[in-house]
Amino acid sequence: MSELIRNSIRFILFLLFEVYVLNRVPHLHRFISPSLYFLFILWLPFVVSPRWLLLIAFVTGLTLDYFTQSPGLHASACVLIAFVRPFLITVLMPRDNSDFNYREPSPQSLLWAPYFIYVLILTLLHHGWLVLLEWMSFGSFGDFLIKLIASTAISLLLIITVELLFPRNMRYRTNVGG
Amino acid sequence: MRNVILFIRRYFTFFTFLFLQVLSLWFLYSFNKFHQAQFLQTANELTGKVNGRYKKVENFFALGDENRRVHTLNDSLYNLLSRQYIETDTTRRLVRDTVPSDTLNKYRRYYFRPAAVIYNATSGEKNYIQLDRGAAHGITENMAVLNSDGAAVGVVVNVSPHFAQVMSLLHVRQKVNVALKKTGDFGTLEWDGVDPGLLLLKGLPKSVSVKVGDSVVTSRYSFNFPPGYPVGTVAEIVSDPGTNFFLLKVKPAARFYNLQYVFVVENLQYSEQAQLDEQTRKRIEDPKRNPR
Numbered sequence: 001m002s003e004l005i006r007n008s009i010r011f012i013l014f015l016l017f018e019v020y021v022l023n024r025v026p027h028l029h030r031f032i033s034p035s036l037y038f039l040f041i042l043w044l045p046f047v048v049s050p051r052w053l054l055l056i057a058f059v060t061g062l063t064l065d066y067f068t069q070s071p072g073l074h075a076s077a078c079v080l081i082a083f084v085r086p087f088l089i090t091v092l093m094p095r096d097n098s099d100f101n102y103r104e105p106s107p108q109s110l111l112w113a114p115y116f117i118y119v120l121i122l123t124l125l126h127h128g129w130l131v132l133l134e135w136m137s138f139g140s141f142g143d144f145l146i147k148l149i150a151s152t153a154i155s156l157l158l159i160i161t162v163e164l165l166f167p168r169n170m171r172y173r174t175n176v177g178g
Numbered sequence: 179m180r181n182v183i184l185f186i187r188r189y190f191t192f193f194t195f196l197f198l199q200v201l202s203l204w205f206l207y208s209f210n211k212f213h214q215a216q217f218l219q220t221a222n223e224l225t226g227k228v229n230g231r232y233k234k235v236e237n238f239f240a241l242g243d244e245n246r247r248v249h250t251l252n253d254s255l256y257n258l259l260s261r262q263y264i265e266t267d268t269t270r271r272l273v274r275d276t277v278p279s280d281t282l283n284k285y286r287r288y289y290f291r292p293a294a295v296i297y298n299a300t301s302g303e304k305n306y307i308q309l310d311r312g313a314a315h316g317i318t319e320n321m322a323v324l325n326s327d328g329a330a331v332g333v334v335v336n337v338s339p340h341f342a343q344v345m346s347l348l349h350v351r352q353k354v355n356v357a358l359k360k361t362g363d364f365g366t367l368e369w370d371g372v373d374p375g376l377l378l379l380k381g382l383p384k385s386v387s388v389k390v391g392d393s394v395v396t397s398r399y400s401f402n403f404p405p406g407y408p409v410g411t412v413a414e415i416v417s418d419p420g421t422n423f424f425l426l427k428v429k430p431a432a433r434f435y436n437l438q439y440v441f442v443v444e445n446l447q448y449s450e451q452a453q454l455d456e457q458t459r460k461r462i463e464d465p466k467r468n469p470r
Contacts, residue, residue: 020232023299026435030372033301050191058198065205066221067229068299069306069343072205079202083195133206134303 003045003103011060014040019067031143031150036158037064037074038126041082042119043168045104050086057082077129081122092118106168119159120152127151222308226341229296229308237294237438244438247326288404289444291316293323293342295437300348303371305434306335307344311442313337320452322402322443329431330354330396330409331440342442347409348374348434356409357397361386364397367409367428374434376413379426386424388415394428401451404443 018037028034041057048056061075068074089105092114102109110118128148135144186193237244293315297308311317323331323344332352336343345352350371356379357364365382379394392412398405414427445451 023301025301051194054191054194054198058202061202062205067225067297068302070206070304071221072202072207075202076199076206079195079198083191 003047007040007044010040010043015060015063015067018064023068028154029150031147032154033147033151034154034158035127035151036155036162038078038081038122039159039162041078041085042122043104043106046089046102050083053082053085054079073130073133076133077126080129081126084125085122088118088121104168107163108167120156123152123155123159124148127155220338222336222338222341222343226296226308226310226338230310233294233296233310240436240438243436244326248439251326251328287446289446290441291444293317293440293442295440296341298346298434298437300346300374300434303350305346305348307332307346307437307440309334309342309344309440309442310340312340312342314339316444317342317442318444320402320448322396322400322404322445324407324441324443325432325437326439326441327431328407328441330356330403330407331432331434331437333402334442344440346434347377347430347432354403354409355397355400356394357399357405358382358386358388359393359395359406364399365423365426367394375429377410377428377430379412379428380423382424382426384417384422384424388412388424388426390415394426401448401455402443402445404445 014037018035022034022036025034037060040060041053044053044056057078058075061073061078062071064074065071092110094111094114105115105118107115109115131144131148131151135141291311293309293311295307296310297306299305299307307323309317309323317334317337319334319337321334323334325331330347332344332346332349333354334342335345347354347367348369350369352367352369354367355364356367363382363386365379368378368380370378382388390412394409394412396403396405396407396409408431410428410430412426413429416425416427418425
């Protein structure tokens with residue numbers, strides 16, 4: 001399966017899951033709004049150039065926005081994490097990469113601890129930006145902080161669950177195709 | 179010049195980032211102002227189609243509940259039919275003198291259109307509902323939306339040819355004029371984004387006697403909602419000693435989690451009322467044209 005098809009399927013599945021499952025589940029608490037769709041951006045292959053990353057992230061966010069009637073909100077947060085992603089990967093990439101031939105960021109390719117930091121920082125940024133934009137239109141600073149922490153915690157929980165449920169074991173890039 | 183081009187090429191990624199970020203923030207803020215986002219009409223058609231497919235599956239699981247509700251409503255409508263009444267006295271006749279008459283001796287003020295809910299969220303602070311009827315079916319902005327029990331749900335804020343977006347009562351910018359059923363005193367219904375089970379009723383003077391459990395209905399002063407339809411019941415009375423007004427917490431009558439079929443209500447005199455209101459404001463409040 002080519003990278004393009006695999007990622008297109010992922011795009012559709014993540015968005016459908018976000019719109020029809022996570023946005024539909026009855027309200028846990030007003031501070032907790034789980035979201036998972038941005039994992040699509042975290043999972044994009046290493047070979048995608050920073051510019052394409054930004055564009056893909058923008059389209060992802062905007063598609064979700066048109067479903068949730070908030071044009072620009074998620075797009076803005078996605079563009080932000082897509083901009084930060086390459087820097088983080090350069091920092092967290094294993095030092096000895098003579099035999100490094102993984103396709104995309106995963107607990108196997110970056111190892112669990114760095115991968116967790118990678119996910120944590122980008123999740124914090126994503127939720128921080130979303131909640132900040134909401135907070136600027138209404139709400140108080142206390143709410144802002146609690147909401148950021150609660151949403152990040154529940155999203156991390158979801159992401160770790162997804163990682164354990166669906167281990168991505170397309171390990172090596174072969175010479176033919178890909 | 180060469181240096182400028184080199185500079186731009188060097189930081190091209192950063193500029194792309196800035197450009198996309200500004201673009202999305204512009205989308206966001208222009209939307210909040212006018213409820214009219216860029217490309218939203220087109221996107222509305224697309225998301226509407228996907229939502230419609232999904233709803234077909236979901237509807238199946240809630241048929242029983244909805245049937246029961248429709249049955250109850252039909253039942254109450256049967257009771258309103260004229261053949262359920264007998265005239266006992268032929269010398270008396272009901273005369274309506276408030277509005278001009280047409281040939282049927284009645285002047286229709288509200289027109290109900292049925293619609294199905296195809297997307298609905300309650301988890302955010304700004305919740306919208308999408309309906310499967312749009313401009314092609316005669317839906318326009320500012321029409322009121324009631325659920326199948328007749329309880330207030332929201333107001334249409336945006337329409338595309340085949341779909342309409344409704345701003346739910348669970349939206350922090352929503353303001354609806356409502357009244358206490360018992361006394362008729364009116365106030366404004368708002369929501370603070372905290373608990374989807376509690377709406378806020380503000381602006382009701384403390385001279386009114388209110389008890390927990392009192393019904394709140396749509397007010398006769400509202401331009402878009404027909405009067406007398408249920409909004410909720412008073413759940414808690416917060417008495418703020420600083421002001422002369424009550425702050426009432428109202429439990430909504432409509433269940434926002436499982437909305438399926440709704441009525442879109444058109445006030446046939448809406449544009450005339452709104453125009454008159456606007457003209458009055460202009461005439462009285464514009465100091466330049468009317469020096470006093």
